Amino acid sequence: MTITAPGLELRQLSRELEGRRLLDGLDLQVAPGECVALLGPSGCGKSTTLRLVAGLDPASEGNVLLDGEDLTLREPGERQVAMVFQSYALYPHLSVQGNLELGLKVRGVPAAERRQRIDAILDLLQLGSLRHRRPAQLSGGQRQRVALARALLRQPRIVLLDEPMSNLDAQLREELRPELRRLLCGGEQPVIYVTHDQQEATGMADRIALLEGGRLQQVGTPRELYENPANRFVASFLGRPAINLLPMAHRRQLGLRPEHLILGEEGPLAARLLRREWWGHQQLLWLESDQGPLRLLTSAAAAMPPQPRLSWQRRHELWFDADSGARLAP
Amino acid sequence: MRLLVLLWSLGPLLWQLRTSLLRPEALVAPMAGSNPWTLANYQLVLSGDPPFWRYLTNSGLVGLATTLLTLLLAVPCAYALQHHRGAWRWGASVALVAAAMFPTVLLFLALLEIARSLGLANSLLALSLPYTALSLPLAVLLLRAGFADLPGELEDAARLEGLGLGQRLRHVLLPLLAPTLASTAILVFLASWNEYAIALTWISRNDLLTLPIAIARIGGSSVFTIPYGAFAAATVLGSLPLLLLVLLAQRAIVSGLTQGAIKG
Amino acid sequence: MKLSGAKALLMLPALLLLVAVFLYPLLRYGWLSGHASSVLTGLRPVPNGGANWQRLIEDVRFWKDAGQTLRFAFCSVALELAGGLGVALLLHQPLRGRGTLRALTLLPWALPTTVMALGWRWILNDPHGPLNAALRSLGAPSYGFLTTPATTWFFAVLADVWKTMPFVALLLLAGLQSIPADLEETLRLEGASRIQILRRLTLPLLVPYLSLALLFRLAQALGVFDLIQVLTGGGPGGSTESLSLYAYLNAMRFLDFGYAATVMLATFLLLAVLLGVGWLLLRRARIARTTGGPA
Known part of the structure; x- marks a missing residue:
């Protein structure tokens, strides 16, 4: 009972x-x-x-x-x-x-x-x-x-x-x-x-x-x-713009939310600006990187460095199994 | 073009009207001098034995009984059919369409046997039983299409409020289905009003004849000397209710036919 | 479904009545057709093996009537479809008083067949009917339209077309109204003429409605009874007699119920086969069309 x-x-x-x-x-x-x-x-x-x-x-x-x-x-x-x-x-x-x-x-x-x-x-x-x-x-x-x-x-x-x-x-x-x-x-x-x-x-x-x-x-x-x-x-259904999924080694995917990417002059990923959507207080950047296209949400005032690179904090990383989509420990 | 179509549709009817208003002599030869117009034909028909309005009320009675009975049987049937998911729903629809197309005249012999063995011949109300059956396929198809058009959430809401099937039909579904009910009723009534083969064989008593039979009898009295004036007056009288019905309800009739066409 | 018992119960009364009125007669005819039941047997059914069916096969009148019925049905339905399409196209145009026009056009369909069959007899009356009056005023002698097979047949078809064309027109009108206006406008912008629009757009989209009208009207025309009985009585010389009328005469005039049942069942089977084949052909044509067969 x-x-x-x-x-x-x-x-x-x-x-x-x-x-x-x-x-x-x-x-x-x-x-x-x-x-x-x-x-x-x-x-x-x-x-x-x-x-x-x-x-x-x-x-x-x-x-x-x-x-x-x-x-x-x-x-x-x-x-x-x-x-x-x-x-x-x-x-x-x-x-x-x-x-x-x-x-x-x-x-x-x-x-x-x-x-x-x-x-x-x-x-x-x-x-x-x-x-x-x-x-x-x-x-x-x-x-x-x-x-x-x-x-x-x-x-x-x-x-x-x-x-x-x-x-x-x-x-x-x-x-x-x-x-x-x-x-x-x-x-x-x-x-x-x-x-x-x-x-x-x-x-x-x-x-x-x-x-x-x-x-x-x-x-x-x-x-x-x-x-x-x-x-x-769940990760891709919740959150707008949708989470970026980067293919990684060992059939894993790294999920990074657009608002968690940091635009700067250093970082692990090089990127190139494709298009910019202006949202008032924020802007959405459509970027092209070695790992495929990426979305990045940042403040409207942020300036574009001449050689943009992307970084993020470890705690924002979400890891998934590329085949099943199951969440993996980092 | 429009005029041509009207002339084609109405010409024969207008000619009947004209005939009904002429003196018998004027039908045969143009009458010089005296006034050829008269209402005598109408007087003749209305004072016959039985008077002509008797046939009208006979037909009206059968028509009303048929219409009521058909709706009474067709509404639950259509509802159940619409709400039934399953393989034989398609089969039922095909069977209904086939039955709706069935030529009535092929049924009369067996029906006559039934009527005689049950003592139903020469009963106007009994006549509405086969008429109901003949109208049911079309009525069920039309009403089912009507139920299908009602938003399902309305009935869901009523179920949640605790309305049973009867209450849902009475308070929610049927009021919303009123236009479909009306056009179905009219089509059923028309079919019953016009039916010939079964009425011809079931009814033999003079005062119980329905309109089509009565009129055919006037015409059939003799091939050569049909009293055309009186007959024309009878047709005009017999057509008037239908003319009114069609004029008043043309929208309902058209939408009924339309729905039948789309969903049938 | 859990409730299917209750739902079956809702259908039961209607179903019973339908079975009694549609299915029982067919079974009864099947049984009767194996019996002699006429004045000769004192109207009592006596089994006679396949004698009725044997007689049917050899019955010249039955097969002649079958041919006449088919000819009548095909001619009148063809005319009705063509004329009904014309009327539908006309009524489809936005006109003032369209509703009334529609109602008036519909009127012949709403009247009892017998009433108008007699009306036609008066119109065709020799020598007093209006048609003969018109002939005379042109200097021609009056003519017995219902005394020669050819003219009688012609006017029987005409009367049937007159009565049922409005029904076909309304069905097709419904079809026309179901075609979205922007389709036609798109085609017009591409410079299509009216006839091209009719051929390339309107008619193909009307096919379901045309099929429906065709099947329904064919079924009714093949069972034609009251019009023939009242207008021509099957005459002259049996030249307009239909199968239904023949069956009716066998039962009500010759009081040969066994054979009448045989004729009715045979008529029904003939009709079922014909309509079944027609339905399959139309369905196949429609499937070929929707699956993108050669245009």
């Missing part, structure tokens, strides 16, 4: 569909009030995971537990799970109020209580004035808030967010991030946030679970993943 911690626990969760393994033995724990981001490229299994937790698709193997209680075979409606969809999934034929009300009505919540709970949530999200609008009459940001309101109205035991901001423009996304955190995280419910955007993941989540090909690559705080990646995939 294993002892279960409070919160959400996924044990060896797998899903197979038509012979394809969409998710392969995922183990993950999310503490109450913790926000874990599922990050990865499209098709990595992150949305699959979310649908398994919600009960929208059946798991082939493994279990979903909440506070030690096995939810795996429960119908989605019985799980007290709230989910914000990428498309928001607002019922287009119902007003904002109708969207919020339908679930409560179906569960037989009395009219007075419905009214009170809807008022409260509309207040919280400052949506009161939009009460009678249809989804088509709302902006993207407003729709997202309505979807959020509908999710929170359930008083859910788990909150799931599936790329909730990918349909919003970049500026709005940045503005909404702290608000989302304020509303969702730090309460009693575990929160899972699916995204393919690492910036969003690092900005929103307490911990990141990075998935690829249906398998969990690494889970940890954003900083852990960045500083101490478990393998080459």
Whole structure:
């Protein structure tokens, strides 16, 4: 008998569909009030995971537990799970109020209580004035808030967010991030946030679970993943511009992040400038070296030496097996 | 060009209209002097035994029953088909298309046997059973295409809120499917209104005839002396509901046909 | 899937009705075709071995009707496709009142076949119909259009084309509307003429719609019954009789149910083979096209 911690626990969760393994033995724990981001490229299994937790698709193997209680075979409606969809999934034929009300009505919540709970949530999200609008009459940001309101109205035991901001423009996304955190995280419910955007993941989540090909690559705080990646995939997926990988002897690769390279007049690598991207406070240099092309991020003020050479600190070196991509000791 | 197309489509119909408004004598020879126009043909048809509107209500009744029954059966079937992953989904689609193409007339003999042995002949409501079956393939194909077009996340959201299948259909899916439902209903109604072979063999009682049969009977009374004026009045009366339907619902009909074409 | 039991249950009522109305008759005909069941047997089925099928093979009228049905179906469907394409191209252009125009064009398709079959009989009436009136006003003698095989056949095809062309036109219109406008614009920028655009772009992209219209209409035209029954009664001299009408007459007039069932089953098989072959040919043509066969 294993002892279960409070919160959400996924044990060896797998899903197979038509012979394809969409998710392969995922183990993950999310503490109450913790926000874990599922990050990865499209098709990595992150949305699959979310649908398994919600009960929208059946798991082939493994279990979903909440506070030690096995939810795996429960119908989605019985799980007290709230989910914000990428498309928001607002019922287009119902007003904002109708969207919020339908679930409560179906569960037989009395009219007075419905009214009170809807008022409260509309207040919280400052949506009161939009009460009678249809989804088509709302902006993207407003729709997202309505979807959020509908999710929170359930008083859910788990909150799931599936790329909730990918349909919003970049500026709005940045503005909404702290608000989302304020509303969702730090309460009693575990929160899972699916995204393919690492910036969003690092900005929103307490911990990141990075998935690829249906398998969990690494889970940890954003900083852990960045500083101490478990393998080459994690190292190259996190951090922009992407890490430089230099082929070395004994079928090894040396990973060096662009921000860790130092431009000077001495160092082990000679380089030649190909192109310069100016980023305001920083500049990205595209260099050609004996070991292949390199990216280097430096301050916008840095000057280019006549015979540029590259150096770095030992502690920034990340070593990988060139074939398997596994992390190696330096 | 446009006029030509209109003339081609409407010419024969307009001629019927003209015929229906002429005195019988004026049909045979141009009448000099007196006014050739009359409503007598309509009076004749409407005061017949049974009066003509009886056939209209018969057809309307069968049409409505068929439409309701078809939707009732086709909606769950289409839903299940759309949500079923598996090898035989393709097979089911092909079978449905094949059934939708099946010439009705080849079925009437066996159906007539069934109707007689179950005592269903001469019952308008029973007539809607084979009509429903004949309309089902197309209806299921259309509705399945409609379900496929609905965003899956909407139904997921409803499931998470604890709506059962019936509630999802009632509160979420069917309201969104209303346009498809409407065009399907119209196509089914039209097919039922126009069906000939089965009605011809099932119904023998004069007061239970559906419109196509009643009109064919007027025409078939004698090859040489068809009462053309009265007949034309009957066609005009029988066409009016359809004219209204087509004018009001042309968008729904076209979109129904379109969807059927793309997904079929 | 876990829920497939419940989903099968949702399909069950529809499935049962479909089986009863489509499959049962075919099985029943199969059984009946091995029996004599007519006035001679007191309308009781009596096994007669393969006598019905033997009779069918030797039945001149059946094979003549088969030929006539094929000729009728191919001619009217060909005309419908050509005419329907023209109408579709016309309706595709942005015009004022396009919706109403579409509805009015669609009207013949929406009316009961029998109604308009009788309408045509009046139009073709000798000597009082408008067509003969027109002839007379040109000084020609009136003509019994429904008394000679050639003209009767011609007008049967015409009436069928008149009624079903709108359906074909609408299907093709749907196809036209599915072609992105920028494709045509790209071709126009390259200096293609209207005819070139039609040949090189529009028609190839319409192939799925044309195939669909072809198969659907062919199936219906091969089973043509009510139009022939009401317009010509199969006459004159059986020259427009279709297989369906022959089957109907065997059952309802000659009360020879065993043989009627045989004719129906044979008609169905003929139709299934024909459409099956057509479908395969179209599919192969489409696959050849999409896999980049010779242009």
